[in-house]
Amino acid sequence: MRNRTAERRVQLVRAAHHVFSSRGYRNTGVSDIVKEAGVSHGTFYNYFDNKRHILDEVLDTGVDFILDAVVAGDEPDDASTADELAAQFRTILTRVFDLVEREPALVQFILLDAPAIDDESLQRLLRLVRTFGATASAFLANGVRRGFLQSDLDTEVAGEGLLSLIISAILTGVRGVTPAERERVIESFVGFAMHGVR
Amino acid sequence: MRNRTAERRVQLVRAAHHVFSSRGYRNTGVSDIVKEAGVSHGTFYNYFDNKRHILDEVLDTGVDFILDAVVAGDEPDDASTADELAAQFRTILTRVFDLVEREPALVQFILLDAPAIDDESLQRLLRLVRTFGATASAFLANGVRRGFLQSDLDTEVAGEGLLSLIISAILTGVRGVTPAERERVIESFVGFAMHGVR
Amino acid sequence: MRNRTAERRVQLVRAAHHVFSSRGYRNTGVSDIVKEAGVSHGTFYNYFDNKRHILDEVLDTGVDFILDAVVAGDEPDDASTADELAAQFRTILTRVFDLVEREPALVQFILLDAPAIDDESLQRLLRLVRTFGATASAFLANGVRRGFLQSDLDTEVAGEGLLSLIISAILTGVRGVTPAERERVIESFVGFAMHGVR
Amino acid sequence: MRNRTAERRVQLVRAAHHVFSSRGYRNTGVSDIVKEAGVSHGTFYNYFDNKRHILDEVLDTGVDFILDAVVAGDEPDDASTADELAAQFRTILTRVFDLVEREPALVQFILLDAPAIDDESLQRLLRLVRTFGATASAFLANGVRRGFLQSDLDTEVAGEGLLSLIISAILTGVRGVTPAERERVIESFVGFAMHGVR
DNA sequence: AATGAATGAGTCTTCATTCAT
DNA sequence: AATGAATGAAGACTCATTCAT
Structure with a gap:
C-alpha cells in the first residue's frame, strides 16, 4: 500500500x-x-489538501532537478588556478544552456511563473537562489584561500554577481539562441566574470 | 470635460x-x-475596455517611472576614463537602491509579478530589459571608442552582464538591506564589473 | 420649439x-x-421615458407603413365579379412581395422580432393581424353580398385563411425568391384561395 | 451513473x-x-456549456413533441378520395387545437419566442416549418397521383398554403377559443382548403 | 433643452473543494 | 482508496437610467 x-x-x-x-x-x-x-x-x-499544496512539491522537484543539472558533481575546491576556476564557470554556463535547451518549459515555469504565484513560492525560489549564490561564493572563497584570487575579494557579494550572470544566461537561452551566439555569450561572460569590463 | x-x-x-x-x-x-x-x-x-487593458497602462506608467528614476540624465559618452565609468555605474546602482527603497511594491510588481501575467506583459517587460541592456552596452562602447576599455570587449554581451548585476542589486534591495550592506554591495559590484573576480 | x-x-x-x-x-x-x-x-x-417606450412608436410607425404599402387604396367593394376579387388578391400579393423586397429588415423586425419582445408588443402585432384579417373578411363579405361568392361562406374565418396566405407569402419573400418563383407563388396562392386544392 | x-x-x-x-x-x-x-x-x-446550449435541446425537444402531436401516424397515401383527404386535414387541425390547448406555453414559445432569439434558432424553426410544408405537399401529391386532385395543382406551393392555414389555426388557438369557435374554424378551414372561397 | 459621466443591479461563467456512493 | 456529480462563492462585464452641469 x-x-x-x-x-x-x-x-x-x-x-x-x-x-x-x-x-x-x-x-x-x-x-x-x-x-x-x-x-x-x-x-x-x-x-x-489543495492545489496550492501540490505546487510546493512540484517546485521542490523542479528546483532539485535544476540544481542537479547545473552544479552536479562540481566541488568548490576542485580548482587550484584561476584558469581552472574559469573552466568551472564555463562548464556551469554550458550546463545552463543545455538545461534550458532540454527543458525550456520547466525553466520558464520556475523562473518566470513561480515567483509570481504567491509569497510562499517566491520565498521558496529565493531560497534556491541563495543556495546557488552560496555555492558560487564557496568557489570564490576557495580561490581566495588558495591565493589565486585577491584576498580582499568580497566573495559573498561577488558570488551573487556570478549568479546573476548565470541567470542572465538562462534568460538568454530561454528566448532561443544559435550555437554560435551561445558560445559567444559563454566566452564573454567567463571573460567578464574573470576580468570585468577592462 | x-x-x-x-x-x-x-x-x-x-x-x-x-x-x-x-x-x-x-x-x-x-x-x-x-x-x-x-x-x-x-x-x-x-x-x-477590461481589466487587462488597465494593466497595460499601469505597466507603461511603471516602466517609465523606473527608467526615469534609474537612467535619468546619464549620457553614455559622459565618461572619458575608466574611473568615470565606474562612477557612473556606482551612481546607477545607488539610484537603483534608492528606487527600491522608495517604491518596493512597484519594483516587485514590475519585476516579479508582471512577467508572469501573460505573454503580452512578458514581452512588454522584456522590451524594458532590452532597453536597459542596450543602454549599458552604449556606455561600454563609449569606453572602447575612447580607448579606456579593451578593444576586443564584446560590448553587447558585457552590457547584459552589467544589467544582470543591476537586477541582482534590485533583488537584493527588495529583500531589504541596511545602509552598510547596501554600500558593500555597490562597491563590490562596481569592483566586479570593472575587474571581475581577480 | x-x-x-x-x-x-x-x-x-x-x-x-x-x-x-x-x-x-x-x-x-x-x-x-x-x-x-x-x-x-x-x-x-x-x-x-425608457427604451421600451420608443419601441411602441417604432412599432406603430412600422405597422402603418406596412398597412399603407399593402392595402393602400383598395376598397373591399371595388370587385363585382370573382375574377375581379382574384385580381385584387393578386395585387395584394404582388405588393407584399414588393414590400419585402424593398424593406426586408423592417418586415423581418415587425414579423419575427417584435412579437417576441414582450406581451405588450405581441398584442400590438396581433391587433395589426386582426386589422388585416378584418379587411380580408370585408372583401369576402362584399363578394357574398354581391352574390359571386357562396352565401354560406364563413367570411370571418375565410378572411383569416386569406391572411395566412399573405403572411406565408411574406415569409417566402423574406428568405429571398427569384422573379419566377414569385410569380409561381402568387398564381398558386390566388388559385388556392379561389378554388382550394381541387 | x-x-x-x-x-x-x-x-x-x-x-x-x-x-x-x-x-x-x-x-x-x-x-x-x-x-x-x-x-x-x-x-x-x-x-x-452555456445558456445557449440548453436552448438547442429545449427547442429540439419541443419541436419533436409538436411533430409527434400533430402528424403522428398519418401517412400521405392513406387517402384515396378527396373526402378522405379532407378528413385527414380535419384530423390534423383537431390535433393542432388539442396541442395548443394542452401546451399553450410550449407552442407560444416555439412559434413566437424562439424565432427571435438568434439566427441559429430561427433556422432550426424554419427547418421544422419546411418539414411540415413538405409533408403537406406529399399529401397533395398523393391526391394528384391518384387522380382525385387536379393534375395541374402546384403541390409544393399549395402545401405551403395548407401549412399556413395550420399555423393560422395555432395562433387562433393560442389566444383561446371556445369549443364552438374551434369547430367553426376547423370546418371553415377544411372548406377553404378544399374549395377556396367559392 | 442638451450633455455625457456616473451609477449599480444584474448576467453569465469558472473552478477549487466536498461528499455520498 | 477511488469516483465524479454537486456545490457556491467569486469574478468579469453590460447597459438602462439618472443627474449635475
Missing part, C-alpha cells in the same frame, strides 16, 4: 509539473492535473 | 497600480480597483 | 427604427440609438 | 423549457433555470 500510494503521489506531481509548465499555475485547473494523471478529482484530494 | 475625464483615468490607473502592487494582478478584482478609486463598476468600464 | 422637439422625436424614432431593424430590439442599446441619431443619452430620456 | 446524469439532464431541460416558456429566453437567467430545477449554478455548467 505504502508503495502504491507513494507512486500515485509521484504520478500526480509529475502530471502537475507537466501541466503547470505548459500552461502556467494560474491557467491550470485541478481538472487539468487529474486529466493528465488519469485519476479523478476525489483522488487528487486524497493526496493533497 | 477633457480635464475631468483625464483625471479620472489617472485616478483609476493610480488606484489599479496600488492594488496590483499590493495584491498582485491575479488576486485583484475590478471591484478592488474601483473600491480603491472610490468609483463604481460602470465607471471603470467607461474608461477601460 | 414645438416644432423643434417634434422633429427631434421623429429623428429619434427613425434612428431607433433603423437600428432595431438591423440589430433587433434586444441587441440594440440605447447607446446605439443615440449614436445613430447623433444626440446624447440625456436627450433621449428627454423625449422617451 | 449513466442513469443519474441522464435524468439530471432531462430535469434541467425540463426546467429550462418551463422557465423559457413562461418568461421567454431573454428574460430568463441561468439562475432561474437552476432555481426551477433545484440544483446549483455549477451543476448547470456540468451539463451544458
